[in-house]
Amino acid sequence: MDQRDEFWWRHGIFYQVYPPSFQDSDADGVGDIRGIIDRLPYLLQLGVDALWLSPIFPSPMADFGYDIADYTGIDPLFGTMEDFDALISAAHASGLKVILDLVPNHTSDQHxxxxxxxxxxxxxxxxxxxxxxxxxxxxxxxxxxxxxxxxxxxxxxxxxxxxxHAFLAQQPDLNWRNPAVREAIYDVMRFWLRKGVDGFRVDVIWHLIKDAEFRDNPPNPHFREGRPPHERILTQYSTDQPEVHDVIAQMRRVTDEFEARILIGEIYLPLHRLVAYYGNDLGGAQMPFNFALLSTLWSARSIETIIADYERALPAGAWPNWVLGNHDRPRVASRVGPDQARVAAMLLLTLRGTPTLYYGDEIGMHQVAIAPDQVRDPFEKNVPGLGVGRDGCRTPMQWSAADNAGFSTATPWLPVPDDFIHENVVNLEADARSILSLYRALIKLRKELPQLVSGDYLPIAAEGDLLLYRRQSEGKAVVIALNLGAEPVSMASDAAGLDGEILLSTFLDRQGEKIEGVLDLRGNEGAIIAK
Structure with a gap:
């Protein structure tokens, strides 16, 4: 990837690394920076373009790094600043970008x-x-x-x-109405940008400004028992205040002081409010993260509606993005089931916009049940019994059938599931039809076909479990046909404009097959068809 390409993030594929769980290089049971460096060849072979690292700064680890005690250091748990410099150097030499988590809403109480x-x-x-x-x-x-x-x-x-404190008592919120706070964080950003980081994913960016009058939040009329207690009220006055957009515009100006950098915002808001974070004249975040697929009902019509609503809401010139998994939400393979996880992969990598992968999703890692005595997540400890714990999506990467899944020679900080003996990178690399092989084939095809990157998104009318759309660019088109159900589907292909040649099936067994008159899809199958 051209390191000077101002818009590299539009055609790139992002991959989130959760550092404690990716690769342990020093046998303490926790992943580290050297471990990430050791695994760069895997990421290059997968075909991703940018690594986003969850926090690696000095921290008491009350919330596993999201409670920062020093914004310009490296926690010894993960290595040294020299290790980080080596990661930047190795990644850039390989054509990979590196994105850091920026956590400006709050610090550790030890800061x-x-x-x-x-x-x-x-x-x-x-x-x-x-x-x-x-x-x-x-x-x-x-x-x-x-x-x-x-x-x-x-x-x-x-x-x-x-x-x-919007989160733990050990995470006091900074006062972003104070200009001195803003300048201090902007200086932090410049420190890392000078070191060569290619941008930031800004944690809970919609929280930064609070109501100046500190008015009570209204009750949530839709609250359901069994949900986390904070959902009893709507965050009308404690999040998403109008003044936050001035702050984000200032952040954007800081990143724009450096060549070809990106500002990404973590924002859990409805689509019509999310798109405001692109900013006036697109001077906000280049990519306000779109998490709609994380919580939607997994059905063809629901997803079709979400795509249409998002495309319609985007400001002129804004670039879309899509996320299927992250460190705060249950694994996609558990949310939609292992069979539909393949269809989800095809959806993510063929929609218009930049895709973000979460480590391990490409090998079908599932949500791991964590025994009570192994719980590490403070959310689960503070609100037990509701299933809100995030440990299950943060378990160690399953590299091989070796002890501890090849992640560490020591006991890992979180348990690995029993299925790692079979479900691991080494085994899946050897299987030409594995989900890992599918991810690699999808990424390769995406890079080969401009219409999958820069092409228009054109929905095709469909019914039942079938989701159809066309990606079209400069007179060339591909059609994506996804069966979101377990039963086979069949439809007349000529009327819907589906005739053509299958480039890729989620089962990796129909390449080159001609579609003439009828399109048949097996249950839980997706296909990319060249027109």
């Missing part, structure tokens, strides 16, 4: 900034965080709730005020 802020009410950094007086009865300032359970306000006995 020196917070130590100063909580030391006294008149400390110069007091206003770097969000402090409020108790109510007259001594109660919390408002009804805002932590996403990890309980009130979002923590009382500080030393100064007699409460500080706000």
């Amino acid at each position: 020196p900034w917070f130590a100063e802020s909580r030391s006294s009410r008149d400390n110069p950094k007091r206003d770097w965080y969000i402090w409020r007086d108790p109510l007259p009865d001594g109660g919390v300032p408002n009804n805002w709730l932590s996403e990890f359970g309980g009130s979002a306000w923590e009382h500080d006995a030393t100064t007699g005020q409460y500080y706000y």
Whole structure:
């Protein structure tokens, strides 16, 4: 990949690495930077273009790195700054980009900034965080709730005020209305950009600005028992405030100081609100992450509607993107089932827009059941019994049938499932029809066909479990036909314009087959047809 290509992210494929679980190089049971370097050849063979690394900064690990104690260091658990420099060098030499997680909404309570802020009410950094007086009865300032359970306000006995934390009490929120906070984070961004990182995925970017009046959030009329307790209220005043877009525009200007960099936003919002994060005149995030496929009903009509709504909502000139899995959501193979996981792969890699893969999805890793005594996720510990734990999608990468799936010679920080003996990279590489072989074939085909990257998306009317669309560019087209059901489907191909030659089936066994008059798909099968 051309390192100077300003729009590389439009035709690139992103791959999220969760560092503790990718590859352990020093036998402590936790993945590290050297392990990632060792596995770069695998990623090159897979065909991805950019690595996004979840946090590797110094942290007490209350939330596994999303509680940062030093924004410009490397946690010894993952290695050294020299290791990171070596990763950047090796990745760039191979044509791979490197994206870092930026976590600007909150720090660790062990960060020196917070130590100063909580030391006294008149400390110069007091206003770097969000402090409020108790109510007259001594109660919390408002009804805002932590996403990890309980009130979002923590009382500080030393100064007699409460500080706000959208997540753990060990993760106090920064005050993004303070210009000094903004400049400090922008300097952090410049530090890593000078080191050669190719951009940032900004954690919970829609949380950065809170209501200036700290009004109570309204109740959620659609709350259901059995859901996490923070969903009892709507985050009307604690997230997605209008002023956040000024902050994002400033962040974008920082990345634009450097050549060919990208700003990605983590945003869990409905599509019509998500697209505002592209910014006025597209001066916001180049890719506000579109998570619609993570929570939709897995049916042809639901997905068809989501695609149409998203395409319709995109501002002029905005570039779409799609995500099937990440470190916070159950594995796609468990959400849709192992058979449909192949169809999901074809969907992800043939839709218009940049795809993001989550490590292990390409080998069909499933959600792992975690025994109570092995739970590491603070969300699960704080809100037990609701199945909200994220450990099950963060288990070690299954490289081989060796001990601990080839991830480590020590006991891993999270367990590997019993199926790693068969479901691992080595075995799946040897199987020409495995899901790993499918991912590689899809990525290869995507790189060969411009219409799959830059072509228009044109829906084709279909019924039942069949999802049909055309990708068309400069007079050339391919049709994608996906059966989202377990039963075979058959339809007249000439009327729908489906006649042609199969380039790829999700079963990897119909290449070159001619479609004339009738298209037949087996249950759980997808096909790419050249017109």
